[in-house]
């Protein structure tokens with residue numbers, strides 16, 4: 001199902017009893033976080049919240065703030081127009097099973113074909129609601145001689161829509177400022193012209209500049225490096241809102257070169273209508289709520305970004321990142337500002353990341369047919385900890401899976417992998433821990449290796465490099481160095497269970 005705007009999605013959540021409207025004045029500085037954090041910590045992720053009168057420096061913003069809109073399995077499914085996320089994953093899996101691939105490259109090609117099948121290709125249109133209000137700022141000849149437009153300097157007025165007037169959150173007390181937390185960032189590979197959509201948080205430095213926190217291993221960072229090498233100014237477009245599938249697709253670990261708008265179009269069952277920006281030639285969804293256009297100047301030094309209360313549960317400390325210069329802001333008249341907060345889990349991003357795992361499970365299974373299921377428990381804040389169940393048929397198969405996963409896209413960031421047998425429910429952390437501790441001789445059944453790490457990981461001795469640990473918690477079979485008989489797991493007879501059921505259900 002395609003939503004016309006974020007407001008459209010909010011209305012659907014409201015009708016389904018999934019939204020709480022908050023009419024009181026609530027500050028975008030810390031107060032929204034405190035309310036949203038309490039909601040996100042409720043069992044199952046709580047409700048979505050709409051702050052109808054968010055305040056920015058004490059002034060009511062003309063735009064409401066929506067938060068936790070994707071923070072439950074039900075809302076995640078609703079954003080895809082489905083009853084459950086599993087239903088969508090099964091459909092995508094079935095499409096891809098048409099001709100099982102023999103390699104990762106082939107699997108990715110097949111994914112692209114599968115997405116295409118639904119006529120999911122984005123199409124270009126000439127008009128769209130994201131241009132209801134257009135505020136352009138003269139593009140400077142060079143970044144050094146930026147002449148701020150007169151309106152731009154007003155800053156505190158509610159009109160025009162400068163960054164200072166958007167209800168952008170300051171999430172946590174030690175944050176380095178305000179951050180756009182659900183930004184969809186569009187960039188282009190200068191060599192191939194291929195587009196990328198990624199979600200990289202945006203720190204507001206002032207009315208005309210922001211940070212651009214694309215991490216070392218992300219696709220936009222690779223695009224950026226090419227512009228630096230070519231010495232060319234890099235056009236960038238950030239948009240917020242529109243269909244909820246846009247922020248989801250921006251976070252999905254799609255392979256470099258595969259357009260995330262194809263995935264968004266597939267999931268919303270309607271091609272994404274794209275419209276050209278006002279001040280560069282990138283395209284953004286015509287129904288986005290806000291668009292912030294601009295560029296990165298490769299001659300300009302990097303600038304410290306952060307600190308930021310991150311999804312690791314800790315603050316990430318300042319690190320140098322490119323500076324983004326704004327040339328235009330456009331928006332819908334009835335725009336809603338969607339946001340999220342990250343922090344000590346569980347948070348909204350658990351469901352966003354979890355939905356990605358469900359959708360991409362068929363691809364994992366195609367490369368590793370022995371995989372039954374994969375879970376990234378909330379405590380592992382995305383990729384720190386991965387549980388995977390397999391149908392083991394030959395010795396050391398668990399290690400093959402560990403190495404395979406560490407070599408697949410963003411699974412490279414995983415610090416700990418625990419492999420269990422097919423009958424273990426990986427979504428039940430207690431069950432996995434029971435099998436981990438019961439079925440392993442730690443030295444024999446573990447492996448250490450090295451690799452790239454998440455740049456947000458504060459525990460590694462050096463940024464972006466670290467070690468990984470894998471545990472084989474499967475039942476040991478001949479060839480795995482285990483010389484004794486493996487005992488059976490304690491289980492009651494089915495007949496006894498049935499008899500006891502009937503005894504307990506019989507009234508005397």
Ligand SMILES: Cc1cc2nc3c(=O)[nH]c(=O)nc-3n(C[C@H](O)[C@H](O)[C@H](O)COP(=O)(O)O)c2cc1C
Pocket residue numbers: 181182196197198199200201202213214215217218219220250251252253254340342349352353410
């Ligand atoms: C709420 C949220 C915020 C995120 N912020 C960042 C960020 O600031 N920088 C970053 O590199 N990745 C961030 N990510 C993860 C990326 O969006 C994710 O790795 C995505 O697949 C990157 O796209 P790419 O592979 O096209 O670069 C965030 C994810 C979520 C859910």
